[in-house]
Every structure is written in structure tokens, then in C-alpha cells.
Amino acid sequence: MRYIKLRELEVSRIGLGAMGMSHGYTGSGTDDAESIRTVHRALELGVTLIDTAEIYGPYTNEELLGRALKGRRDKVVLATKFGLVSHAGDGAWNLDSGPANIRTAVEGSLKRLGTDHIDLYYQHRVDPNTPIEETAGAVGELIAEGKVRAFGLSEAGPDTIRRAHAVQPVTAVQSEYSLFTRGIEERVLPVLRELNIGLVPFSPLGRGMLTGTVRSTDQFDENDFRRDNPRFTGENFQRNLALADEVKALADEVGATPGQVALAWLLAQGDDIAPIPGTKHVARVEENAAADTVTLTAEQLERLSSLPPAAGDTHTEAQARMLER
Structure with a gap:
């Protein structure tokens, strides 16, 4: 495994996204023992960046990672x-990046993760009701206290990143980026490199489609968020399968x-x-690494x-309203 720098933070070239172990995908939360084996195998392979x-x-x-x-x-x-x-308002799936909410959030995360510090603490989605300067300042205080090492943003646009x-200082921005989703190349990526x-x-x-293993939405259980994702429905799904097949053809050439x-x-x-492909299986983390x-x-x-480009929006309409592009 090679290692790179995200600003001052040294990480493995390929990380591990842990979300699907517990949330969002077919089989999530059904085999914690295999998920834990997957984390341990990732560490053996030199993967250091783990994301939750x-x-x-929620929670x-x-x-599980703790x-x-x-x-x-x-x-x-x-x-x-x-x-x-x-935390003090409308609960899960409601934006709140106010300083008081961040204080509550970080204490909960530290406890659940069984640690005294978080290496990279991201704002998950930009909160239009809280000036980003207040959010950045609140995380800066946590950094000064040693509870957080570095500040990150997720799906933030150029103006928010600069402010x-x-x-x-922002260490990393997390955004969807793949052969299927390249929207950040024009406006966001140049700002990241400038700063x-x-x-x-x-x-x-591509939420599994680029692996070539997704051939039908019948593979998804009722809790799989891809069931109503625009890229996995109707004509879009068939067009995107054809794109995935082109990737497979090239992969066959490469071996x-x-x-x-x-x-x-x-x-x-x-x-x-440093991409963070997600998996809950040992064999897949070996392949990805x-x-x-x-x-x-x-x-x-x-x-x-x-x-x-892939056919269909990458998020549902409700999810898309939380994105900055």
C-alpha cells in the first residue's frame, strides 16, 4: 500500500468506507462479525483511512467501528x-452545524468510537442556516482542545470551501467522484488544488455498479437505498449497465x-x-486494496x-437539495 498526504494528514492511497456495514445497502447490519473481520483485514493490508x-x-x-x-x-x-x-432539535436527517450541536455530536462520536480523538472530522452536509465560519470556528476549537486533529467538508461548493x-484550514473535502460522477472536476477540484x-x-x-456485480435491482433488499435511486431505475439502469460493461471489457484486457x-x-x-470504496466483505477489501x-x-x-456520463441523477430530489455543486 502506498501513502499520500491529505494536506498534513498521511493516509493510505485507498481507504475503507464503513457505511454499508450498518446502513443503506442490502445486508447492512446483518453480519457484524464479517464486518469486523473486514476492518481487521483492511488494517493488515495497510489501509489506514477508515470513514464513518x-x-x-444512526450511531x-x-x-461497530469502536x-x-x-x-x-x-x-x-x-x-x-x-x-x-x-441533537437538540428535529433529530436524524435534519441539518444542524451550529456550534452547540457540534459539541454534542463530537462527544457522542468519541464515546461510540472508543477513542479520545477523531483524526478527520467532516461537516456531513452544508447547513444553510449556520454560517460556515461559525462551523469552522467550532471545529477549530475542538482541534485546539485535542479532540479533533483535522477539519473536513463533504459535498461543499467552492465558495463554502474558501470561506x-x-x-x-480544511484538510480534505469528501465528494462523490468516480467514472460515473465527475461533476466536481470543473469547479471544485481546481479550488482544492489551489488551497x-x-x-x-x-x-x-458507482454504488457497486462499476464492479460488474450488479445486474438487476432484484438483487436489492427493501432497505437498500438504491431501489429508488435515479441511476438504478428504468432506462437509466440499462444505460448504466452498458457503461459498466465497457469498463469490464477494458478490465479483461488489463487482467x-x-x-x-x-x-x-x-x-x-x-x-x-484517496478514495474510500465501501464494503463489508473480506474478499472485496482485498480486491479493492x-x-x-x-x-x-x-x-x-x-x-x-x-x-x-452515467444516466440519471446521483441522488433523489430530496437528497440533492442538501448538496452544493
């Missing part, structure tokens, strides 16, 4: 997120899996990028970059 959030569950994903990392905390750059649970960074802020792509495998090729393309976009050894030629990279 208080909203995943159960942080609790158990998985017991006695292993020093091997991990641990990232979690606040702002999608309003936050002026108050408290020396790292990028942590989530859903780097790698489609998922490894999708990750290798992402890694080729810069040494300031090995993507760093896949080398694509300039012609192969161009073929992948030239694929048309």
Missing part, C-alpha cells in the same frame, strides 16, 4: 462526520477486475486523492475518461 458518520444507523456504524478498532486505534486515521443529526478554509486540500471520493465504484480498473482510473487523477497495483496506459485512461 454518526448518521449511519450503529460508529459503535468494537472493531479496540486495541488497534493507533493503526487508523479515523474519520467521522457531524451535521445530519440535530471555511479562511477560518480553519492544498485533499480529495476523498466516496462511492468511487484486473472492473472495480480495480475504476479505482485505478481514479488514482490516476492525482496524488492528492490491490487496485493500487493496477497500471493503466495513457490510451486506456483516455478510453475510460471518454465514456459518456
Whole structure:
């Protein structure tokens, strides 16, 4: 495993997204023992960046990681997120990045994760009712107190990133970025590079479709959020399957899996990028970690970059209202 810097934070080139172990996907929360084995195997492979959030569950994903990392905390750059649970207000899935809410959130996350500090603390979604300067200042206080090492933003737009960074340096921005989702390239990525802020792509495998293993929505159980995701419905799904098949064809040429090729393309976009493919299976984390050894030629990279964009929005209408682009 190679390592890179997200600003001052050294992390593995490929991280691990833990959300699906507890939340959102088919089978989430049904086999914690396998999820814990997956975390342990990731650490053995040199993966250090592990990502969660208080909203995943809510709370159960942080609790799971707390158990998985017991006695292993020093091997991990641990990232979690606040702002999608309003603790003194309307509860889960309600934006609140006010300083008082952040104080409540961080204490809960520290307890559930079984740690005295969080390495990378992200605002999960921009809160239009709280000036970003107040949010950045509140996290800055936590950094000064040693409860947090670094400040991050998720799905923030260029203006918000600049304003936050002026108050408290932003170490990383987490946004959806993959062969299927490239919207940040035009406006967000140039700002990150100007300000020396790292990028942590989530859903780097197109929520599973770029692995070539998703062939029908019948594979999803009733709790799988992809069931009503625009990219997985109707004509969009068939068009996106065809795109995934093109990635598979190139992967067959390379002698790698489609998922490894999708990750290798992402890694080729810069040494300031650390994707966090999510999985709850040991075999998949082994496959993902090995993507760093896949080398694509300039012609192969161009073929992948030239694929048309995925059909359909990446979020439902309600989810999209929480995004800055």
C-alpha cells in the first residue's frame, strides 16, 4: 500500500468506507462479525483511512467501528462526520452545524468510537442556516482542545470551501467522484488544488455498479437505498449497465477486475486523492486494496475518461437539495 498526504494528514492511497456495514445497502447490519473481520483485514493490508458518520444507523456504524478498532486505534486515521443529526432539535436527517450541536455530536462520536480523538472530522452536509465560519470556528476549537486533529467538508461548493478554509484550514473535502460522477472536476477540484486540500471520493465504484456485480435491482433488499435511486431505475439502469460493461471489457484486457480498473482510473487523477470504496466483505477489501497495483496506459485512461456520463441523477430530489455543486 502506498501513502499520500491529505494536506498534513498521511493516509493510505485507498481507504475503507464503513457505511454499508450498518446502513443503506442490502445486508447492512446483518453480519457484524464479517464486518469486523473486514476492518481487521483492511488494517493488515495497510489501509489506514477508515470513514464513518454518526448518521449511519444512526450511531450503529460508529459503535461497530469502536468494537472493531479496540486495541488497534493507533493503526487508523479515523474519520467521522457531524451535521445530519440535530441533537437538540428535529433529530436524524435534519441539518444542524451550529456550534452547540457540534459539541454534542463530537462527544457522542468519541464515546461510540472508543477513542479520545477523531483524526478527520467532516461537516456531513452544508447547513444553510449556520454560517460556515461559525462551523469552522467550532471545529477549530475542538482541534485546539485535542479532540479533533483535522477539519473536513463533504459535498461543499467552492465558495463554502474558501470561506471555511479562511477560518480553519480544511484538510480534505469528501465528494462523490468516480467514472460515473465527475461533476466536481470543473469547479471544485481546481479550488482544492489551489488551497492544498485533499480529495476523498466516496462511492468511487458507482454504488457497486462499476464492479460488474450488479445486474438487476432484484438483487436489492427493501432497505437498500438504491431501489429508488435515479441511476438504478428504468432506462437509466440499462444505460448504466452498458457503461459498466465497457469498463469490464477494458478490465479483461488489463487482467484486473472492473472495480480495480475504476479505482485505478481514479488514482490516476492525482496524488492528492484517496478514495474510500465501501464494503463489508473480506474478499472485496482485498480486491479493492490491490487496485493500487493496477497500471493503466495513457490510451486506456483516455478510453475510460471518454465514456459518456452515467444516466440519471446521483441522488433523489430530496437528497440533492442538501448538496452544493
